[in-house]
Amino acid sequence: MTPITPREAAVTVRGLSKSFRGQPVHAGLDLDLRRGDILSVFGPNGCGKSTLINMMAGLLEADAGSVLFDGRTVREARIGYVFQNYREALLPWKRAADNIRYPLRLLRQPRAQVERRLQALVAAFDVRFDLNRYPYELSGGQQQLVSVMRALAVEPEVLFLDEPFSALDYETTLSLRELLGRVLKENRITAMLVSHDLEESIALSDRVLMLTRRPSRIVDDVPVPLAWPRDAATLSSPDFVAIKRRCLDVFTASVRARPEAA
Numbered sequence: 001m002t003p004i005t006p007r008e009a010a011v012t013v014r015g016l017s018k019s020f021r022g023q024p025v026h027a028g029l030d031l032d033l034r035r036g037d038i039l040s041v042f043g044p045n046g047c048g049k050s051t052l053i054n055m056m057a058g059l060l061e062a063d064a065g066s067v068l069f070d071g072r073t074v075r076e077a078r079i080g081y082v083f084q085n086y087r088e089a090l091l092p093w094k095r096a097a098d099n100i101r102y103p104l105r106l107l108r109q110p111r112a113q114v115e116r117r118l119q120a121l122v123a124a125f126d127v128r129f130d131l132n133r134y135p136y137e138l139s140g141g142q143q144q145l146v147s148v149m150r151a152l153a154v155e156p157e158v159l160f161l162d163e164p165f166s167a168l169d170y171e172t173t174l175s176l177r178e179l180l181g182r183v184l185k186e187n188r189i190t191a192m193l194v195s196h197d198l199e200e201s202i203a204l205s206d207r208v209l210m211l212t213r214r215p216s217r218i219v220d221d222v223p224v225p226l227a228w229p230r231d232a233a234t235l236s237s238p239d240f241v242a243i244k245r246r247c248l249d250v251f252t253a254s255v256r257a258r259p260e261a262a
């Protein structure tokens with residue numbers, strides 16, 4: 001298989017702060033994302049998960065603090081981002097393959113290099129459906145897979161994913177999650193994931209960062225030392241269940257806490 005290894009970066013977040021209408025969501029958040037790690041962020045509704053990854057990915061300006069990719073700003077780094085809503089993320093007038101080629105063409109990469117990258121991604125994800133189809137001709141899972149391939153096309157240093165599977169049915173979610181986890185790990189891709197689904201947050205990560213209600217604090221940083229590749233059987237293993245219990249205890253405590261005490 002042609003490797004699709006991206007340039008890896010470690011991410012250092014220091015003092016990250018953001019308020020909306022005078023209400024702080026993040027107030028001085030520090031975080032280290034290790035090279036090759038998959039980190040998921042989990043916490044109560046509205047605690048600022050999307051705000052955090054959007055600031056880290058450079059989609060939203062922070063009020064204060066810094067995010068550095070091996071010492072470089074997000075403008076100097078190369079990142080990939082997978083949006084929740086694949087229907088709006090893909091360009092509907094372009095075939096699936098052209099959606100994947102698109103960011104490489106924007107970078108003015110030579111045609112042969114673009115094709116090599118496309119073929120490497122097709123092989124890595126073992127794509128069997130016709131990428132010459134338009135997005136509307138593909139299933140939701142296929143469209144989201146195309147979005148993931150497009151995000152990885154540029155060989156990002158970090159891949160950010162905001163609720164990537166929440167609009168998909170459970171069967172599709174399980175198979176895409178398994179596939180994505182395998183490809184990310186085989187290729188040592190550094191990634192950060194936001195999910196509303198605790199099972200998914202654990203199944204797809206090396207660490208789960210547990211946030212409190214806003215103003216958001218990191219209340220626990222839960223290691224997930226489960227073997228890769230992971231599949232449906234992983235979800236009922238005793239180690240998985242123990243990690244889920246720890247996360248649930250932390251989550252329940254932070255949901256119950258009064259906002260000013262959180």
Ligand SMILES: Nc1ncnc2c1ncn2[C@@H]1O[C@H](COP(=O)(O)OP(=O)(O)OP(=O)(O)O)[C@@H](O)[C@H]1O
Pocket residue numbers: 020021025044045046047048049050051052214
């Ligand atoms: N552009 C904005 N203007 C005003 N308030 C905002 C804006 N974006 C987010 N917020 C508020 O900031 C808080 C954090 O939002 P964010 O979407 O980051 O949380 P989240 O943890 O990802 O939420 P959810 O669990 O609902 O997906 C919420 O209270 C939200 O209403």
